[in-house]
Structures are given as structure tokens and as C-alpha cells.
Amino acid sequence: MDDWTHKNIFDCAWKHFDVIADQRLRTFNFYIVLLAASVGASLNAVEKQPDPFVYFVIGLFCVAIGLIFFIIEVRSRRLLQIPKGVLSKMEIGDHWPHEYRLFSKDNLYDLPWYKRLISYSFAFRATFALHMAYGFVFILMFFCPHFAHTPISDRPESAATLQKSGMSASQNELTKMRL
Numbered sequence: 575m576d577d578w579t580h581k582n583i584f585d586c587a588w589k590h591f592d593v594i595a596d597q598r599l600r601t602f603n604f605y606i607v608l609l610a611a612s613v614g615a616s617l618n619a620v621e622k623q624p625d626p627f628v629y630f631v632i633g634l635f636c637v638a639i640g641l642i643f644f645i646i647e648v649r650s651r652r653l654l655q656i657p658k659g660v661l662s663k664m665e666i667g668d669h670w671p672h673e674y675r676l677f678s679k680d681n682l683y684d685l686p687w688y689k690r691l692i693s694y695s696f697a698f699r700a701t702f703a704l705h706m707a708y709g710f711v712f713i714l715m716f717f718c719p720h721f722a723h724t725p726i727s728d729r730p731e732s733a734a735t736l737q738k739s740g741m742s743a744s745q746n747e748l749t750k751m752r753l
Contacts, residue, residue: 584664591657598650602698605643609705612636616712630716636709644702651695 616632662677690696 580664583660587657587660587664591654591661594650594654594657598647598654598694601643601646601650605639605701608639609701612639612705613708616708626716629712633709633712633714633716636712637706638709640702640706640709644699644706647695647698647702 612632612635616636619628619632658677662675665675665678
């Protein structure tokens with residue numbers, strides 16, 4: 575294209591921004607589906623108390639999914655900054671009125687640190703980090719199978735607590751079922 579007018583540059587930058595932003599949200603929506611499936615599978619596994627290796631596999635899956643989507647998010651964010659920078663420079667260079675400089679106003683680097691927490695990037699990354707932490711709990715359950723397979727009422731510290739309260743283990747289980 576030989577004639578790069580301001581309108582052509584703006585249209586090209588806007589199309590790139592729109593495609594990347596849309597792809598980023600679609601990727602996160604797909605992640606939410608995988609998150610729901612992994613949490614459902616892990617809670618089902620806890621209920622059925624399978625072989626401890628299943629906990630390791632579930633934990634590894636949660637950590638891997640969180641890490642993969644974290645890497646995709648970092649890359650998408652970096653790609654999004656390219657057209658955003660072009661659009662921001664066009665706003666300033668073309669002397670747009672200040673109230674119409676949307677990309678310039680949204681510059682996170684000009685904000686105090688606590689206001690930067692209110693962004694899609696932080697929300698996405700926090701979700702990925704929590705999912706990975708959830709996975710590490712399941713990996714820990716693999717390495718500490720006694721913790722994963724021992725009912726609370728059979729643990730020594732719980733038995734002592736029940737004796738002090740005057741409750742039997744079966745009464746405690748009934749109380750839990752009512753809740």
C-alpha cells in the first residue's frame with residue numbers, strides 16, 4: 575500500500591487491536607471452561623478418594639493449564655500493546671481533544687500501583703496463579719497420601735477434640751451431613 579494516510583493507518587491499527595483483544599477474551603473464555611472441568615474432576619476425585627497418583631495427575635494438569643494460559647496471556651498482552659501504541663501516538667500527534675484520547679488515558683504505567691490492579695491483565699493472571707496454586711495442593715496430596723485419604727474423624731488431633739466436646743465420631747459425621 576503506497577498511500578498510508580492517517581485514516582488507513584488508524585483503520586489498520588484498530589483492526590489489529592480489535593482482532594487481538596477479541597482473541598484474548600476468547601482464549602480466557604476457553605480457559606474458564608477448562609477451569610470448571612478441572613475443578614469438577616478434582617472435587618470428584620476427592621470425593622471418591624482414588625489412588626494418590628490421580629491427585630498428582632490432576633495437580634499437574636491444573637498447574638500445566640494455568641502456566642500455558644499465563645504464557646498465552648503474556649504474549650497476547652504484548653501483541654495488544656503494539657496497535658495500542660500506534661493508536662495512542664495518533665491521538666496525541668493529531669492533537670485530538672483530551673477527552674477523546676482513549677488509549678492515552680488508559681496508559682497503566684501512568685497510574686499508581688494500586689490502580690494498576692484493576693485491569694484485565696491482573697484479573698487474568700491472578701486467576702491463572704490461583705489455579706496453579708490449586709494444582710500444587712493436589713500435587714501435595716500425592717506426596718502426603720495420609721492427609722488425602724484419612725477422614726477427619728480418624729485423625730488423632732480430631733479424636734482428641736471430639737473427646738473434649740463429648741461427641742462421638744458418628745455424631746460428628748451426622749452433624750457434618752446436616753450442614
